[in-house]
Amino acid sequence: MRASNRLSAKGAAALGAGKHADGAGLWLVKDEPTRGKWILRVTVHGRRREMGLGAYPAVSLAEARKSADTARATVRAGLDPIKERQRAKREAARNLHVLNDIARDAFESRKAELKGDGKAGRWFSPLALHVLPKLGKLPVADIDQTDIRDCLAPIWHTKAETAQKAIGRLAICLKHAAALGLQVDLQATDKARALLGKPRHKPANIPALPWREVPAFYASLCDGTVTHLALRLLILTGVRSAPLRFMHISQVEGDVWTVPAAGMKGRVDATADFRVPLSDEALAVIEAAKAHAREGYLFPSVKKGVISDATMARLMERREMEARPHGFRSSLRDWLAEATDAPHDVAETMLGHVVGGSVERAYRRTDFLEQRRALLARWAKHVTGQSGQVVRMVQG
Template sequence: MKRDDGGAQWVLRLTIHGRRREMGLGSLLDVSLKEAREAADKWRASVRANVDPIKEREKQRREAAKKLHILQEIAEDAFESRKAELKGDGKAGRWFTPLELHILPKLGKVPVAEIDQTDIRDTLSPIWHAKAETARKALNRLAICIRHAAALGLDVDLQATEKARALLGQQRHKAENIPALPWAEVPAFYASLSDGTITHLALRLLILTGVRSGPLRFLRFDQIDGDIWTIPGEAQKGRKDKTPDFRVPLVPEALAIIEQAKPLARDGYLFPSVRKGVISDATMSRLMERREMAARPHGFRSSLRDWIAETTDTPYDVAETTLGHVVGGKVERAYRRTDFLEQRRKLLERWASHVTGGSGKLLRLVENG
């Protein structure tokens, strides 16, 4: 049959459910007479089986198209759909990072419907014991991606990650505490953070306040009122819907760091990254890695806690609240109306004095009801 564009194609005329239909079998240039005859015989057999060959071919094309969805695309779509559930809408990239670093380089271009437990085992086996926690996160993220693919109607093996876990075996690695710098060595490290860059300023404020790196990295101007920084409940670790806000007293040294950082701020964030979003955990960690330090940024919370225990008589509740830890049972917390703000302020002033090379005298704090 001649086409409007001057070309020609093979056409099979059929009667399907009492209706005359025409079914294209391909261009004369691309399909030989033998191939056209074989195709015609195949589709005539479908008619004899009371199956509409045109609808059947469309169904086969749709099934084939499903298999073309590669894991990279599915992972990105799954990430987009989950952003609202993640801290800061996932802008720091921590949810996606295990996939990006350890799964997608090997499986990113593979159709998700073709991925099985052997593929996953071979991908994760190099880090399954050496980087156990990272491997566990990567496997969990992959499981979420596969469930996302299933929700899209793709023919995937929902048990592939669990089968891979069985093939990989029990992890030998045991979780270890994040290495911390001894509190006596903190002043020298603090003094070395002197070039006024975002990374140096962020690390300085992290040390001074004892907060976790997440709230610090997402610190906004509107969270600061005078000398108090209020961390929203939803920004805290293990957050729940009713997690209360947490007030952090800002001592003069901390306020000075904030003033230095203001000219570098962007989009309301005090510590933006070079490209977009906010500074990442990795940025601060890499600075310490380059200096061949075993300690990591999160470890400064331990440095502060050890300093409190070894050089002050701070009551337990005040010390734990300084780190943002929940103290006491639900009933006890309901009757306790204080967050020890002023006691914590005095404690952090003494810590700042130590960190900046000042007095190391013993401090006695009295807990007030």
């Protein structure tokens, strides 16, 4: 009797219920005459193992023998064919993850680093609007530079800043996928940049009111409404609109307004609370705003929450001004450069910018509060039309 290949395709079909050996550990186990399953018995490291090779007759005798040969070769290599098959299935399953899933998982893992846990959607929106509609259903392992190029080419030159954000976020997603154990091309985004070329479009700066024209505009904000008061304090402090719009009475102590770290632009840093010295004019604006406060917020909207950035911008639009609220930061910075000799580090700190490298910041313990207090007091005088003289700063 042959040690292997005992069965024939015709003979296997005629067999009744029971266990039937083909030889060399391969068995056809029939539950009934018309159906059954293939079983391979092997010994791995002295342990007997039974490995299913598929249902009969869906898996033919020839296919079962071929699978059995592959499994026996694995055993001869000192490996367990069952574990190797399971490992291959896991790897295949990992590689089937689509970009939609990876992008959302990457976003979830980074929420704690983003302002407001990323609720504003600014981190995810470049992906959601420009990448996922085209690439979201692709397995992340299949995405290459040509896919990325074709996806972003329509906005690469016309919406350059948005395209740069989108490709940057996509690079983070690919790194996240690699950290999960997926086989991805981590250089795909860099290769796509090479294919797309240098963007022709240059992002325009936010229009700003020249600092010499700020006093006239400030004087026109005189009706005591929430919008007028918010714009006045925005001009006086040089902060971004978000922390100002969410300004709470509890953040003000004496003549210092402490903006929580979560309210500052960029990643959350437990040590990054930002102190804003308040001039007498700024304190007067805050006192007037208290009459409008709701739940402690100084600049509430008409219905609920706080006023939006668009509310202040629309006021300027209605006056047919090109300048926008955020531009008052540039007005202040230009005044510092042209009308004072404020040191660079002090001037940049006034706008909440990070100054110096990590080592330098670790050794510098000051936030230049007193120097900034003097400068903002002089800025308030300029804004209110009381003084136009050049400021001389003495570094302490």
